[in-house]
Amino acid sequence: MSHALSSLEALAETSxxxxxxxxxxxxxxxxxxxxxxxxxxxxxxxNLAVHLLSGERIRAAELLETCRRIDxxxxxxxxxxxxxxxxxxxxxxxx
Numbered sequence: 001m002s003h004a005l006s007s008l009e010a011l012a013e014t015s016x017x018x019x020x021x022x023x024x025x026x027x028x029x030x031x032x033x034x035x036x037x038x039x040x041x042x043x044x045x046x047n048l049a050v051h052l053l054s055g056e057r058i059r060a061a062e063l064l065e066t067c068r069r070i071d072x073x074x075x076x077x078x079x080x081x082x083x084x085x086x087x088x089x090x091x092x093x094x095x
Contacts, residue, residue, distance in 0.1 A: 004051035
């Protein structure tokens with residue numbers, strides 16, 4: 001397995017952990033995982049496809065789609081949390 005694909009596997013695993021933390025409302029853990037994921041992304045080359053071995057591109061695309069799907073699941077949970085915090089802080093909601 002190439003380093004590029006290994007990095008994408010780690011990215012997907014971290015994303016899955018982030019989703020679990022969001023569902024459990026473990027916000028500090030979610031922030032920690034996001035920081036780890038950002039650091040991982042920062043280590044990836046700009047043109048990741050060039051660094052994949054032949055035959056790894058399909059798996060890489062699946063992993064990226066998994067990360068996108070998980071992000072889409074997390075966003076509404078974050079929105080709910082922001083709404084809760086606005087109520088606690090008595091701030092008006094953003095339009």
